[in-house]
Amino acid sequence: MTARWRPVLAPAVHLRYDRVRGVDLLLLPERVVVLEGSAGDVLRLCNGEREVPDIVAELARRHPGAPVADEVPAFLGRIRAEGWLR
Secondary structure, X not given: OOOOOOOEEOOOOEEEXXXXXXXXXXXXXXXXXXXXXXXXXXXXXXXXXXXXXXXXXXXXXXXXXXXXXHHHHHHHHHHHHHOOEX
């Protein structure tokens, strides 16, 4: 994954919060993915303007001591491999 990558959700993918269940969802064509933990918070920062290091820095600021430097790029790489980020 390149540090210059500015992740953004793929055009057919939408991030929504389900107030009834209290969870974040990814809505895809013919599929719904229930996100766990802070995955929705990470994906909300993927607006096509922030580069991966900027996303990591913002999450590190919000969650001091959390292992975001390792976990966030790996998570974004997995989501990109699924085709949900571009």
